[in-house]
Structures are given as structure tokens and as C-alpha cells.
Amino acid sequence: MAGPGDNRTPVPARPTVVTADELERALRETFSRQAAAPLPGAVDPAGLAIRRATRVRRRRVLTGTALAGVATVLVSVGMVQLSPQSGQSTPPTVVLGDPRGSSWPVPEPVSSPSAGSPRPALGPAGGAVDLIVDGTLYTAGNTNITLGVVAADRAQRVADKGGWLVVGAPTVAGRALLSVHPDGSTRVLLAGAEAIAVAPDGGQVAWRDGDRISLAGIVADRLVAVAGTTATGAAVPVGFAGNSVLVRRDPARPGYALWHPATGGLATDGWRDVLAVHGALPDGRLVGLVPAGTPRRPCLALLDPARALATIRTACGPTLSVDGLGGVSADGRWLLLNGRTGSPDGTGALLVDLATLGGTPVARPAGPTLAGAVCWTPAGAAWYVAARGGLVPVRPDRVVAGEPAVASPVTGVEPADRPVVVTDPAP
Numbered sequence: 001m002a003g004p005g006d007n008r009t010p011v012p013a014r015p016t017v018v019t020a021d022e023l024e025r026a027l028r029e030t031f032s033r034q035a036a037a038p039l040p041g042a043v044d045p046a047g048l049a050i051r052r053a054t055r056v057r058r059r060r061v062l063t064g065t066a067l068a069g070v071a072t073v074l075v076s077v078g079m080v081q082l083s084p085q086s087g088q089s090t091p092p093t094v095v096l097g098d099p100r101g102s103s104w105p106v107p108e109p110v111s112s113p114s115a116g117s118p119r120p121a122l123g124p125a126g127g128a129v130d131l132i133v134d135g136t137l138y139t140a141g142n143t144n145i146t147l148g149v150v151a152a153d154r155a156q157r158v159a160d161k162g163g164w165l166v167v168g169a170p171t172v173a174g175r176a177l178l179s180v181h182p183d184g185s186t187r188v189l190l191a192g193a194e195a196i197a198v199a200p201d202g203g204q205v206a207w208r209d210g211d212r213i214s215l216a217g218i219v220a221d222r223l224v225a226v227a228g229t230t231a232t233g234a235a236v237p238v239g240f241a242g243n244s245v246l247v248r249r250d251p252a253r254p255g256y257a258l259w260h261p262a263t264g265g266l267a268t269d270g271w272r273d274v275l276a277v278h279g280a281l282p283d284g285r286l287v288g289l290v291p292a293g294t295p296r297r298p299c300l301a302l303l304d305p306a307r308a309l310a311t312i313r314t315a316c317g318p319t320l321s322v323d324g325l326g327g328v329s330a331d332g333r334w335l336l337l338n339g340r341t342g343s344p345d346g347t348g349a350l351l352v353d354l355a356t357l358g359g360t361p362v363a364r365p366a367g368p369t370l371a372g373a374v375c376w377t378p379a380g381a382a383w384y385v386a387a388r389g390g391l392v393p394v395r396p397d398r399v400v401a402g403e404p405a406v407a408s409p410v411t412g413v414e415p416a417d418r419p420v421v422v423t424d425p426a427p
Helices: 020-036 045-059 396-400
Strands: 072-074 079-081 093-095 131-133 136-138 144-146 152-157 164-168 175-180 186-193 195-198 204-209 212-219 222-230 236-241 244-250 253-259 276-280 286-292 297-304 310-315 326-328 334-340 347-353 362-367 382-385 391-394
Touching: 164 195, 175 195, 175 204, 186 195, 186 204, 195 236, 204 236, 212 236, 212 244, 236 253, 236 276, 276 334, 286 310, 334 382, 347 391, 347 396, 362 391, 362 396
Parallel strands: 093 186, 276 326
Antiparallel strands: 072 079, 079 093, 131 136, 136 144, 152 164, 164 175, 175 186, 195 204, 204 212, 212 222, 236 244, 244 253, 276 286, 286 297, 297 310, 326 334, 334 347, 347 362, 382 391
16 A cells, blocks of 8 residues: 555556557557648758658668568558558558658558549550559550559559559659559558569569668569668669569669679679660560660660670661660560651651661661550550650551551540550560
8 A cells, every 4th residue: 555655556547558459549640640740941852852861771670571460560760561450361561761751642452443534545546555544554454443643653464464563653752562453452562662673574573772672572462582682872673684683773874783682782893884774585685785886886785694794796787775765575576665767856766676686787667756665465566655645556567568656646644644554474
């Protein structure tokens, strides 16, 4: 029994048992109040992003992917959300960076495809490819799925018709990777990353966050077998060569290397003088551009991923663009990329016959300038969005016959809402 001068009481003034739900509500309320509080002084998005990146690099701890069920786990600079709703068993979501500053909305799963506005009209081209327009995925099967995102940068189908993977456009909070299912449900797999690269078959993803480049497998909306290495300078993952990650030294400079997670970290002295990589041949060799010839200029090259991107062969001839846009057909016969075409604009899309790389490569004007990804369909046609708007279908047989493709209008789409062509998975 407490005495008169004792400050203890027989019964606590408030309960000390806090349930998981009460704790989660308290955390959410705290974050809501922090987000609602006005920031002093003028808002500087660039300064905010720089300060957050500095804080992440200073205090980053690697947050691997947990596969067991707890509600929400918070760490000092990130969040691993394993279940958005208590009592439900759902796949994990890895959210990188500062959760308080993220501007990427996390959509709730949709039980069925959206029944909103009809698919944009593609003119005479028809609905042969999937498109993303203003946050909605319009499939070739005439299904509309609302993604719940501000803007998409790239998207691809997942092998075996398992849905789609969508990479968000860069924001102050970074990029996000969204998994979209055929039933219309969506799941954010990554958020807050500086750069994201997805394997052609959709089975792996690599990303840069802070001073690390990470790699994980994608299995049933789960990131598994996460591996990482220290990123040098401004290096970012840009693609894959088999199970290795294709890394660019700096988005503004030439130089590529391969990171083999099974053998260690990214070599700091293994950069090849490669200007761009456009895709792979069926045998695994990569098709890219390197400086060659006299005078030095961008020339086509075959690169060997088994020998650290060593150049196997070069072929100079057409004047090629180093903007990195383009794609190789699934059979390895054709390369579509930007270059000089002799058109009134001076530039446009070129169709290169890769069977002619043994001598002077044959390149033919194929259509207006590329503005994004190239989708090669199983039928052997290529689709892309033109820089001045419109969707362009390229049939190699017609281009060879001297008939460059023209852009078909996408009616109902504002000029600022340029469509994103969804690419097909690698065979």
C-alpha cells in the first residue's frame, strides 16, 4: 500500500495494454498530423528531394523482403508493408525511402476491371497492342484497368499472361513498380527508387535506392532472394542480360557494365565504352552502339555478355541516334531505332537489317521519330508512339518494299497525355 508521500497509485491512470490495431491507428494518426502540418518557408521540391536522399544515404539500413505476416513494420528510413488490412493474408510490398514524403498513391486492389471510359480510338490501326493513357491500362482485349497512379513511364506484359508490370514516371518521391493483374487488382512492389529495370520476362527487377543497387526475383507479387551491392557514382540499372544486371555508369555519359550478383559486387573498373544497348539476340548477344570508324561516330555493335560486354563485331554506315530508344525483334532479325533518314525533319525511325552486320548495315526509313519503347508483336510487327503524337505500326516487309509507316491518331487523348506502349515479354 502506498504511503501518503508516495506518488504510486494502486491502479494505473490509463491502461498499459495496447493492441496491434490501436498501435497502427496511433502511427497512422501521427503520420497524418505530420503530413498536415504546414512547412515553414517556401516549398523547395528539389531541396526536399536532395535532403531526403542525403538522409537516406546516411542512415540507410538494407531492408530485405520479409515473407511472414505482420501488419506494418516501420524502420528508420523505410517501410515494409506486409498486409495493408489486418486479418488478410496478402503479398508483401517493399516501400523504399521516406514514407512521409512519398507522393505515389498506393491503390487498393480492384475487384474487377474498370468500366469507365471506352478504349481510345486508334484509327485504322485497331487495338493490336496494350496502351496506358492517363493512368488507365487499355488492353488489346478491350478491357480497361484503372492503375491509380499519376503517370507511367514503361510497362510490359508478364510471361504466360500473368498480368503487367508498370514502372512509374520519376517524381520527387522517386519511381514505383506496380503489378497489375488481369482481374484489375493492383499491387505496389517498389516505391521511392531512383531507377528501376525489369527483366524482359518479368521475373526479376533491379533498382537503385540511395547508394545501393539491388536485385530481386518477382514471384506471385513477392520480391524474393534480394541481393545488393554498392553503387558507384551515378550508376543505375537499365536492363538485363540473362541473370546479370546491365548497369549504366551515368545516364548522361557513355559506359556500361554487367553486375553478376552470384560473383560479388559491381566492378568499378569494368566499364565498356558503349553508347546504348537496344536488346538481345536469341543467342544472348546484345545489340548496341559503340564509337567506331573514321571519323568516330556511333556504330552498331554486337556485345558479348559472357566477356564483360566485349565487342564482337562493329558495323558503321547509317547515322544513328544515341538517345537509347529502340528495340530488337524477337527473332533477332530487325532493329528499330532513331537516326537520320533524309526526311524533311532530318530524323526518324530506321529499320536495320541485322543480317547485314557482316558488312555495311542496311537501314531503311521506317516512320516518324520514336518517342518511347518499341513493342515487337509475335506476328513480327513493331509498334511505337511517335514524337509528334500518334501510334505507329511498322511492318518490316512493307518497309523493305519502300513504304515507311505513318502515325495513326489516338483520338480522345490529349497531347499532354502521350500513350505508353506496353511491350510483350521475351519469348
